[in-house]
Amino acid sequence: MAEREVRYKLGAAQTVSAETFGQPGRRTFRLVAQAGRAQSFIWLEKEQLLQLGLYLQQAVRQLGEAATGKESAPGEAPWTGDPLEQDFHARQMQLQYDQDANCFVIHAFEGDEDDPDAGAQTSVSFWMTMAQTSSLADEALRICAAGRPPCFLCGAPIDPDGHRCARANGHAVFETG
Numbered sequence: 015m016a017e018r019e020v021r022y023k024l025g026a027a028q029t030v031s032a033e034t035f036g037q038p039g040r041r042t043f044r045l046v047a048q049a050g051r052a053q054s055f056i057w058l059e060k061e062q063l064l065q066l067g068l069y070l071q072q073a074v075r076q077l078g079e080a081a082t083g084k085e086s087a088p089g090e091a092p093w094t095g096d097p098l099e100q101d102f103h104a105r106q107m108q109l110q111y112d113q114d115a116n117c118f119v120i121h122a123f124e125g126d127e128d129d130p131d132a133g134a135q136t137s138v139s140f141w142m143t144m145a146q147t148s149s150l151a152d153e154a155l156r157i158c159a160a161g162r163p164p165c166f167l168c169g170a171p172i173d174p175d176g177h178r179c180a181r182a183n184g185h186a187v188f189e190t191g
Contacts, residue, residue, distance in 0.1 A: 067154030
């Protein structure tokens with residue numbers, strides 16, 4: 015993926031969290047980042063949040079104790095401009111690790127790279143310390159795991175009222191619990 019220009023660089027995030035709303039099967043997911051006088055609500059698909067959590071967890075694990083024990087120093091100060099609130103659905107995300115700062119940087123884009131209106135759409139970036147990164151990874155994975163359990167045959171989610179498994183030609187109905 016080519017380097018894209020970010021519209022709002024929020025700088026060092028004071029808080030980063032993952033949230034979910036609704037009942038399993040009808041949940042929505044978002045990241046919330048607060049940096050200085052700016053707050054960003056980045057809506058995601060469950061799969062995006064799961065992949066982000068898995069990647070962050072793996073990256074922190076691979077960097078090892080040398081990185082987790084080292085202090086993080088974000089490369090940008092928190093947002094000091096006018097109060098800013100962004101609320102958008104991320105279609106694309108990029109993640110970078112800055113070794114000198116010992117921080118991760120998330121870039122979230124509302125549109126695709128090929129979209130002709132991409133320059134006019136919302137995009138944000140923010141820096142996360144190693145502690146924030148580890149916490150976000152754990153939170154994202156916990157949220158995703160709390161959803162509907164997958165069918166052991168086909169992998170499709172089992173709804174609270176049951177699931178007719180396609181792999182069993184609809185002859186088996188599985189229930190949660």
